[in-house]
Amino acid sequence: MSAALAFEPVPAAVRRGPRAVVIGSGFGGLAAAVRLRRLGYDVELLEALDQPGGRARVFTRDGFTFDAGPTVITAPYLLAELFELVGRSMRDYVELVPVDPFYRVRFHDGRHFDYVGDEERLLAQIAAFEPRDVDGYLRLARHAREIFEIGYDQLADRPFGNLRDMLRVVPAMARLQSWRSVYGLVSRYIRDESLRRVFTFEPLLVGGNPFETSSIYLLIHWLERKWGVHFARGGTGAIVAGLVRLLEEIGVRVRLATPVESIETRDGRAIGVRTVGGERIAADVVVSNADPSYVYTHMLPRDARRRHSDARVARVRQSMSLFVGYFGTATQYPELAHHTIVLGERYRGLLDDVFRRRVLARDFSLYLHAPTRTDPSMAPAGHEAFYVLSPVPNTRGGVDWAREGDAYFDRILEHLERTLLPGVRDAITTRFTMTPHDFEHTLRSVDGAAFGPEPILTQSAWFRYHNASDDVRGLYFVGAGTHPGGGVPGVLNSAKVLERLLTAAV
Numbered sequence: 001m002s003a004a005l006a007f008e009p010v011p012a013a014v015r016r017g018p019r020a021v022v023i024g025s026g027f028g029g030l031a032a033a034v035r036l037r038r039l040g041y042d043v044e045l046l047e048a049l050d051q052p053g054g055r056a057r058v059f060t061r062d063g064f065t066f067d068a069g070p071t072v073i074t075a076p077y078l079l080a081e082l083f084e085l086v087g088r089s090m091r092d093y094v095e096l097v098p099v100d101p102f103y104r105v106r107f108h109d110g111r112h113f114d115y116v117g118d119e120e121r122l123l124a125q126i127a128a129f130e131p132r133d134v135d136g137y138l139r140l141a142r143h144a145r146e147i148f149e150i151g152y153d154q155l156a157d158r159p160f161g162n163l164r165d166m167l168r169v170v171p172a173m174a175r176l177q178s179w180r181s182v183y184g185l186v187s188r189y190i191r192d193e194s195l196r197r198v199f200t201f202e203p204l205l206v207g208g209n210p211f212e213t214s215s216i217y218l219l220i221h222w223l224e225r226k227w228g229v230h231f232a233r234g235g236t237g238a239i240v241a242g243l244v245r246l247l248e249e250i251g252v253r254v255r256l257a258t259p260v261e262s263i264e265t266r267d268g269r270a271i272g273v274r275t276v277g278g279e280r281i282a283a284d285v286v287v288s289n290a291d292p293s294y295v296y297t298h299m300l301p302r303d304a305r306r307r308h309s310d311a312r313v314a315r316v317r318q319s320m321s322l323f324v325g326y327f328g329t330a331t332q333y334p335e336l337a338h339h340t341i342v343l344g345e346r347y348r349g350l351l352d353d354v355f356r357r358r359v360l361a362r363d364f365s366l367y368l369h370a371p372t373r374t375d376p377s378m379a380p381a382g383h384e385a386f387y388v389l390s391p392v393p394n395t396r397g398g399v400d401w402a403r404e405g406d407a408y409f410d411r412i413l414e415h416l417e418r419t420l421l422p423g424v425r426d427a428i429t430t431r432f433t434m435t436p437h438d439f440e441h442t443l444r445s446v447d448g449a450a451f452g453p454e455p456i457l458t459q460s461a462w463f464r465y466h467n468a469s470d471d472v473r474g475l476y477f478v479g480a481g482t483h484p485g486g487g488v489p490g491v492l493n494s495a496k497v498l499e500r501l502l503t504a505a506v
Helices: 027-038 075-085 119-131 133-151 165-175 182-189 193-198 202-206 213-226 235-250 292-299 308-312 348-357 401-418 437-440 490-503
Strands: 019-024 042-046 057-059 064-067 096-098 103-106 111-116 230-232 253-255 260-266 269-275 279-283 285-288 322-330 337-344 366-369 383-392 427-433 475-477
Touching: 019 027, 019 269, 019 437, 027 042, 027 075, 027 235, 027 490, 042 337, 057 235, 057 285, 057 322, 057 337, 057 427, 064 103, 064 322, 064 383, 075 235, 075 437, 096 119, 103 133, 111 119, 111 193, 182 193, 182 213, 193 253, 202 213, 230 235, 230 348, 235 253, 269 285, 279 322, 285 292, 292 308, 322 401, 322 437, 337 401, 366 401, 383 401, 401 427, 475 490
Parallel strands: 019 042, 019 285, 042 253, 103 337, 285 475
Antiparallel strands: 057 064, 096 230, 103 111, 260 269, 269 279, 322 383, 322 427, 337 366, 366 383
């Protein structure tokens, strides 16, 4: 029998292993806690909010269930792996359902493109837009697969703690043209502008501008082609609940409403944390699922930071933020896809407004999530649950969301009513929003960034916040802010990097 299958949690009263404190219960923190426990650590997980999940927490209103954050589940093996590590089966905790199409992309002129995993269906749709792009897409897909085999298979769960790690992969990155942007590389293969948008919007799912994000992020396209897109029965929050149940079964203590105020150090090493309530919790290892920019500038004293001064952190280019409108309706829209990308007429110009000029544009592109397409239990019988997400400037843009938020949501709903959801404004029975202010103040993300540092080439791999702190020994990072980056696969892989680092240190 393998070690994983033979795993049995040690009763708390007789534990004598090293102690680990995990700050934050997002997917990165939950995965880190499983892997730490598997390595023999006595683990305590501290969550600031009154429920687990971080960005993946859940809102329940008037009989509706709304996932607060991530709704696209890819690379499901990474979740299954966590359960298997401790002798469990994910099927006993979570049910994942394939979504088809992966996304429906709707253009401003009313046309749409269903991005699917089946290549024959995909090519037929490409041919309907531009027959010459069929061959171009096949060559693009081969290139994306090569990027995936290097950028994901070989690098996603490997530490980038020193410059040698980066230099080792530079030749492969150069051969794969990683200096090009996602949009630049796709444009070398695809002629039709609408199809270029279909195959370049995905970096937005991890906080990147397709016109500036390195083409290495085209690996997302092949990752989706390889494993598909899934949704958890009961919503993404059901995955969080399953992982929390698993942690409790294997002896991890999960404490909610316990925000950490500071990380305590001695002689350059983390020795524990102090909560906002004044409690001191000793630890041999501190693992942070919080935003590294916030941790360095708010949770560590200046004299403990050799490299990450306030000035250096201020130079980090943070990702865009998000405006998310949640609403439930008494009318159903069965013709909708589960995931719809609603593209406005502008593409580059709108993204420049969001990322560079940091102004709130009058127009928008949207992601509309309709979970009741896959799981009707997310809403009362005969109703629909939605969230609509709009990329917006982070808080460095100075938008007053207390003043602008309701009007912006009204404009979005008016647009959806004209294009996809006839009569929706009269059918709404509940509505509320999340704005960049919430990302900054509730989730403690610097500049209200939704994904940590923007995933440009000079903020990826070795250039991103390192998984093992350069300033404080025994302090580690998981989550979107560190390598390999945002998205559910990224944060789950960051916990694998943590495990490699701790195993190598033994």
